[in-house]
Amino acid sequence: MSRVYNFCSGPAALPEAVLEKAQSEMLDWHGAGVSVMEMSHRSSEFMSILASAKARLIRLLDINDDYEILFVQGGASTLFSQIPANLIADFESACYLDTGVWSTKAIKEAKKYTNVKIAGSSKAQNYTTVPDLSSLALDEKAAYLHICPNETIGGLEFSDLPETDLPIIADLSSTILSRKIDVSKYGMIYAGAQKNVGPAGVVICIIRKDLLARCDDSLPTVWNFSTVAANDSMINTPPTYAIYLADLVFEWLEAQGGVDAIEAINIRKASALYDFIDSSSFYSNPIDPAYRSRMNVPFTLANDSLDALFIEESEAAGLRTLAGHRSVGGMRASIYNAMPMEGIVALIDFMRAFEQRHG
Incomplete structure (x- = not known):
């Protein structure tokens, strides 16, 4: 079984190198x-x-x-x-x-x-x-x-x-x-x-x-x-x-490279995802742009009747745990340090394809 991209807010993804060392x-x-x-x-x-x-x-x-x-x-x-x-x-x-x-x-x-x-x-x-x-x-x-x-x-x-x-x-x-x-x-x-x-x-x-x-x-x-x-x-x-x-x-x-290096990576990851959301009329983020989290990115679909389908199809695509918290609904991508840029790219590609099919 191949590893998925885990967007869970916690317990969250751990670096694969850490898991491998712990395994050894x-x-x-x-x-x-x-x-x-x-x-x-x-x-x-x-x-x-x-x-x-x-x-x-x-x-x-x-x-x-x-x-x-x-x-x-x-x-x-x-x-x-x-x-x-x-x-x-x-x-x-x-x-x-x-x-x-x-x-x-x-x-x-x-x-x-x-x-x-x-x-x-x-x-x-x-x-x-x-x-x-x-x-x-x-x-x-x-x-x-x-x-x-x-x-x-x-x-x-x-x-x-x-x-x-x-x-x-x-x-x-x-x-x-x-x-x-x-x-x-x-x-x-x-x-x-x-x-x-x-x-x-x-x-x-x-x-x-x-x-x-x-x-x-x-x-x-x-x-x-x-x-x-x-x-x-x-x-x-x-x-x-x-x-x-x-x-x-x-x-x-x-x-x-320490916290400075991981922060630079986190900025790139969050910016890529927010830029895509902002460029779409199908997805939206409710937070004041000045205070958007780099770690937890909530977003909603233009038609919330598609939420269940979005979760189903994203899970099938290897993108795990994107459902928003039960108190707020919608979606949420938690992109902590261990989430690689490749996971962000995979999520954006899926979101774009989903919008093309259902937008």
């Missing part, structure tokens, strides 16, 4: 005689994998010594609760920017812990744009400002940050390692791995060390960022195989 090491990792899935997380072998993953991530994102890197479990959605639980401390509120589905989920969970102040929202615009970042209603006495710079479901992305002294907490699940960022501008970055890093099961947290002082001992032990950091992410058994695969992805990214 499945039964015997570097002469250890066991799989990574079988080795003790306290063994020297796994400790070397964890150290390698951290070191590669530090190089890729140019992370300075002011930050700790944590590998935690539970998915990024667990962090929606874990963040306020750890970082509210003696503060009376937290600010949230509302730009789509994942922002609203984070807001819902944070309200269980603190007074949430909506700094800005594009709900009235059906989340097709981003609030003016220069005129947000920020409470500078709040614990932090939470943002989601890439809304995976809606296909909206922004890279600018508001001017504020608040620690900026960012859900970068669909953005991390796809474009250059200045980590020093954030109080904390967190990202579920299953989009641009590796398989589901691990969340990367990059947290400024001074924020760890806010974590209270009354928190559940495995939820306490400070305790997790003090135990090098091994307060209990970590998701060892997911961390191993993340390290292989980091290695692959370094071989591509």
Whole structure:
């Protein structure tokens, strides 16, 4: 069976070179005689994998010594609760920017812990744009400002940050390692791995060390960022195989030339797809062009009665998982780092042919 082009939003495609290397090491990792899935997380072998993953991530994102890197479990959605639980401390509120589905989920969970102040929202615009970042209603006495710079479901992305002294907490699940960022501008970055890093099961947290002082001992032990950091992410058994695969992805990214190189490729991929959509009267994208996501490209057909046929025929053509999220409908192509340009070309060719047959 041949591989297809997988446009799934997550768990997403992984680089074939990574899968092949993992396959070759499945039964015997570097002469250890066991799989990574079988080795003790306290063994020297796994400790070397964890150290390698951290070191590669530090190089890729140019992370300075002011930050700790944590590998935690539970998915990024667990962090929606874990963040306020750890970082509210003696503060009376937290600010949230509302730009789509994942922002609203984070807001819902944070309200269980603190007074949430909506700094800005594009709900009235059906989340097709981003609030003016220069005129947000920020409470500078709040614990932090939470943002989601890439809304995976809606296909909206922004890279600018508001001017504020608040620690900026960012859900970068669909953005991390796809474009250059200045980590020093954030109080904390967190990202579920299953989009641009590796398989589901691990969340990367990059947290400024001074924020760890806010974590209270009354928190559940495995939820306490400070305790997790003090135990090098091994307060209990970590998701060892997911961390191993993340390290292989980091290695692959370094071989591509790092984040700068992959960003240039991502720009070319997204531009090609958006240019085709914009040139067609059959397909359309609802997002403000200034805030279109490079990673998640939603589009609709002129006649939505053709949606089911589009999915059927695209699957037959080896283009997998193009259906949009159930909450918004239409189509969505998630084109993370592992999606090659050849996949974009194949998708455009199919879309063009489908339009000619049914337009």
